[in-house]
Amino acid sequence: MALAETAGSLARALDSALDAERAALPLSREMACGLLRMGDDQLPRLLSAATALKQRFKPGVITYSRKVFLPLTNLCRDYCGYCTFRRDPGEAGAHTMTPDEVLQIARDGARLGCTEALFSLGDKPELNFPAMRDTLHRLGYNSTLQYLEAMCDLVLRETTLLPHPNPGLLSAEWIRRLAAVSPSMGLMLETTNPLLLRAGAAHDNAPDKVPARRLRTIEEAGKQKVPFTTGLLIGIGETLEDRVDTLLAIRELHRRYGHIQEVIVQNFRVKPGIPMRDWPEPTHGEMLRTVAVARLLMPEVNIQAPPNLSAPYYDDLLDAGINDWGGVSPLTPDFINPERPWPHLAQLQLRTEAKGFSLRQRLPVYPEFLPAATRAPGCLAEKVRAAADTQGYAKGMAA
Numbered sequence: 352m353a354l355a356e357t358a359g360s361l362a363r364a365l366d367s368a369l370d371a372e373r374a375a376l377p378l379s380r381e382m383a384c385g386l387l388r389m390g391d392d393q394l395p396r397l398l399s400a401a402t403a404l405k406q407r408f409k410p411g412v413i414t415y416s417r418k419v420f421l422p423l424t425n426l427c428r429d430y431c432g433y434c435t436f437r438r439d440p441g442e443a444g445a446h447t448m449t450p451d452e453v454l455q456i457a458r459d460g461a462r463l464g465c466t467e468a469l470f471s472l473g474d475k476p477e478l479n480f481p482a483m484r485d486t487l488h489r490l491g492y493n494s495t496l497q498y499l500e501a502m503c504d505l506v507l508r509e510t511t512l513l514p515h516p517n518p519g520l521l522s523a524e525w526i527r528r529l530a531a532v533s534p535s536m537g538l539m540l541e542t543t544n545p546l547l548l549r550a551g552a553a554h555d556n557a558p559d560k561v562p563a564r565r566l567r568t569i570e571e572a573g574k575q576k577v578p579f580t581t582g583l584l585i586g587i588g589e590t591l592e593d594r595v596d597t598l599l600a601i602r603e604l605h606r607r608y609g610h611i612q613e614v615i616v617q618n619f620r621v622k623p624g625i626p627m628r629d630w631p632e633p634t635h636g637e638m639l640r641t642v643a644v645a646r647l648l649m650p651e652v653n654i655q656a657p658p659n660l661s662a663p664y665y666d667d668l669l670d671a672g673i674n675d676w677g678g679v680s681p682l683t684p685d686f687i688n689p690e691r692p693w694p695h696l697a698q699l700q701l702r703t704e705a706k707g708f709s710l711r712q713r714l715p716v717y718p719e720f721l722p723a724a725t726r727a728p729g730c731l732a733e734k735v736r737a738a739a740d741t742q743g744y745a746k747g748m749a750a
Contacts, residue, residue: 378647380595386647387591387640394636401643401672404650409674413703414653414713417696417745418467418678419460419512422686423448423499426483427473429557432626433587433619436687437473440482447486453502456683457510463681466738466745467715468512470499471686474519474559496525503532507734515580515678515715520559523571530577534716534724534735535612537580538572540565543600544593553587553627566600573608578720582615582655585641586633594641598648605652612717613653613675616642618660620688635664639671646672653717658699659691666702675713676703711744718743 386397424447427437438445457468477483477495492498496518503514514533521529521538529536543562547554554560572579583597598614605611618633633641638661645654655675658665679693694702703710716724716735721743725732740746 378644380592380599383595383598383644383648384592386644387594387637389640391636394639397643398639398670398672401646402670404646405654405672405674408651409653411708412711413669413674413676413708414711414717414744415676415699416467416678416715417463417465417712418469418515418680418683418715419456419465420678420680420683420686421448421453421456421468421470421502422446423453423470423472423502424476424483424495425473425686426476426480428476428479429474429559430555431557431560432553432555433584433622433630434687435622435625435689436471440480447483448502449490450502450505454505454509457506457512460680460682461511464712465680465682466511466513466712467678468503468506468510468514469678469715470503470514470516470518472499472518496521496529500528500532503529507532507730511734511738513715513734513738517580520564521568521571523575526568526572526575526577530575531727531729532731534714534731535578535580535720536572537613538565538568539584539615539617540569540581540597540601541584542587542589542593543597544589547588566604569601569604569611570608573604573610576608576610576723576726578612578716578723579610580613580615581611582613582617583641584617584619585637586619586630587627588630595644595648598645602649602652605649610723611652612720613655613677614645614649615677616645616654616656616673618656620660620691622688622690635661635667639667642668642671642673657685657688659685659693660688662691662694665694666706669703669706669708678715713744714738 425436425438475495477487487498499516499518506512506514515535516529516533517537545562569581581601585594601614618638621628621632642656653675654673655677656668656673658676661668700710724735738746
């Protein structure tokens with residue numbers, strides 16, 4: 352395509368997005384890729400278009416989930432080039448939480464107004480490590496997923512928190528079982544590019560990061576109508592086209608099943624000691640463009656970006672069309688990015704309000720997905736209803 356024609360196409364895409372009456376334009380893959388390549392001189396127009404769409408979707412409000420982060424086990428059979436969370440058995444820092452530890456942190460979080468218990472863990476470490484199998488047997492379980500199910504049930508029954516598990520790949524049976532003890536769950540798609548599985552790439556020696564397998568898990572959650580969080584990780588070796596393709600794959604699954612409650616746009620951050628320690632990070636401009644294009648591609652889906660990974664300029668993300676900050680904890684660190692502390696909640700509220708928005712605390716399941724999370728009778732539905740106010744936000748909290 353000639354340069355003038357390309358520029359004209361991008362201008363038309365922006366003009367259409369800026370037109371409030373035509374805000375739900377079917378942005379093409381070609382246009383989305385072009386918008387990610389646009390120069391800084393056009394960035395304000397792109398951000399304006401994204402903000403206009405966000406305001407049509409959820410005007411005036413930015414949400415977040417007050418959570419505790421529960422790293423149930425950091426043993427993992429995947430070796431991703433950007434990860435400092437995972438450990439092998441016997442390695443310094445390797446740990447599997449006990450039920451007492453889980454319950455203590457959940458109760459401490461409840462006293463601080465938290466409503467979400469975010470469970471993060473390595474993907475099926477017992478398949479690689481006999482030591483993990485021994486730990487599970489001592490605890491009385493046969494698998495990590497069985498233990499996760501029990502800990503979700505424990506938190507649900509013994510505290511006011513609602514579990515939100517991120518356990519990795521899941522079968523249809525395990526989605527059904529975990530959905531009985533958690534109102535929502537998640538799995539980051541990260542990328543649809545299988546070339547990142549090559550030797551030396553970000554997902555080298557990471558069997559659970561095969562894109563097709565992750566897409567199957569997300570699709571199965573859709574078939575079961577489970578409110579689901581997913582997203583992409585930018586800066587791990589993917590192309591701009593890969594970013595768009597990942598967003599389009601998520602959009603298509605949501606079009607078919609309507610279950611994607613949140614799309615996270617997460618940026619890779621360098622850490623000492625990781626294989627990708629010399630890798631270039633995405634620029635602030637890249638992050639803003641990706642968030643804005645995500646909003647243009649999915650104008651009526653909740654778009655989130657972690658504030659701690661864009662500090663100190665995280666409030667710029669509000670100009671790119673996000674409507675949610677994700678989970679923020681007043682108690683526990685971000686165990687995936689421990690060098691990046693959460694912003695203080697009072698500061699988060701001040702920065703949000705400075706941009707003209709009010710900050711509302713939500714549950715781990717978004718208000719519009721509460722009917723799906725409470726459709727079956729029992730403890731889970733009762734706990735979700737008890738935690739929600741009349742608008743579906745977290746009860747008793749303005750922020």
